[in-house]
Amino acid sequence: MTRRRLREACTILAFLLPVLVVFGAFRFLPILGAAGLSVADYRPGGDFEFVGAENYASLAADEHFFTSLRTTLVYAAVYVPLIVVVALGTALLLHSVPWGRGLFRAALFAPYVTSLVLSGVIWKWVFEPAGFLESPSMVLPALAVVGVWKGFGYAMLVLLAGIRNVPADCLEATKVDGANAWQRFRHMLLPSLRPAIFFVVVVETIGAFQVFDTIYVMTSGGPVRASYTLAYMVYDYGFKYFEIGKAAAAGLVLWAVVLLVSLTQRRAFERNP
Numbered sequence: 001m002t003r004r005r006l007r008e009a010c011t012i013l014a015f016l017l018p019v020l021v022v023f024g025a026f027r028f029l030p031i032l033g034a035a036g037l038s039v040a041d042y043r044p045g046g047d048f049e050f051v052g053a054e055n056y057a058s059l060a061a062d063e064h065f066f067t068s069l070r071t072t073l074v075y076a077a078v079y080v081p082l083i084v085v086v087a088l089g090t091a092l093l094l095h096s097v098p099w100g101r102g103l104f105r106a107a108l109f110a111p112y113v114t115s116l117v118l119s120g121v122i123w124k125w126v127f128e129p130a131g132f133l134e135s136p137s138m139v140l141p142a143l144a145v146v147g148v149w150k151g152f153g154y155a156m157l158v159l160l161a162g163i164r165n166v167p168a169d170c171l172e173a174t175k176v177d178g179a180n181a182w183q184r185f186r187h188m189l190l191p192s193l194r195p196a197i198f199f200v201v202v203v204e205t206i207g208a209f210q211v212f213d214t215i216y217v218m219t220s221g222g223p224v225r226a227s228y229t230l231a232y233m234v235y236d237y238g239f240k241y242f243e244i245g246k247a248a249a250a251g252l253v254l255w256a257v258v259l260l261v262s263l264t265q266r267r268a269f270e271r272n273p
Contacts, residue, residue: 031255037248044242055249065250067225068233069257071140075229076208076261079144083204084197086148087155092185094156095163105160109153119150120217133219136226143227146214151207155200162196163189198269202262209258230254 038056041049059065094104111119123146127133132142166189212231215221221228221236230250238247 031252034248034251034255037245038252040245042244044244051245055245056253058246059249059253064225064228064233065230068228068230069253071225071227072209072211072229072231072254072257075140075144075211075227076205078141079147079208079211080201080204082144083148083152083155084200087152087200088159088193088197090152090156091159091163094160105157108156111150112153114150116150116213117217119146120214123149123214124218127218134223136223139219139223139227143211143214143218146218147208147211150214151204155204158200159193159196162193166192194269198265201269202265205261205265206258209254209261230257 039050039052041051041054090108094101094108097104124133127142132138170188210231211229212235215227215229215232216235219227221232231254234247234251234254236247237243237250
């Protein structure tokens with residue numbers, strides 16, 4: 001390596017080092033700490049006792065664990081496609097607006113910066129007369145609607161940026177060739193948006209698996225544990241029952257599931273260009 005390249009590498013590393021330190025401190029260290037707690041019997045103020053895989057065995061024997069995992073998967077299966085469709089449709093409409101785009105963009109993005117607790121309280125008032133939150137079959141779709149309303153603004157901006165990166169002359173050429181609106185969307189616009197859509201799908205999937213605030217405010221995991229997600233189970237065992245080791249084990253399982261689903265999504269997008 002020449003002296004110039006070495007100097008450039010050191011400069012790049014110097015700029016990246018603060019980010020890497022912060023990322024490691026707030027990402028990797030908590031994962032390592034959770035891994036250590038997951039193989040221990042520990043309560044606040046008590047002793048740290050190594051128990052091996054007992055916490056994982058306890059999870060495997062806990063029916064609430066599989067219920068929460070199934071509930072989390074169902075919520076993600078409802079929420080992720082819904083927010084992608086809503087965000088993409090809104091981005092397409094916003095892109096076609098001839099004036100006032102900044103105003104509409106700000107208005108549509110506003111729910112994203114609204115407090116999760118405040119959003120949950122407001123939507124709880126909205127759903128109470130219809131009884132959606134008291135119905136085991138309707139509570140997850142209702143919570144998914146709240147999640148989409150709260151978060152679609154960010155996904156919309158990502159997809160809107162992707163739409164604006166599509167060359168306008170290519171779209172005009174498809175019009176000249178006689179392609180209708182659906183054909184232009186299906187064969188020109190959608191393939192060009194694949195990177196943006198993949199990013200949105202992965203980010204929103206991670207968010208769906210970590211959903212907690214709205215459930216805590218609106219349903220507390222009910223009715224009859226119909227909205228009892230894995231993240232809520234981690235909270236219960238960690239801060240309600242003070243079974244820190246079991247909570248850490250459940251958290252690591254959640255992390256592993258999110259990683260597996262994200263890798264599966266990546267392979268799916270790579271196989272279907």
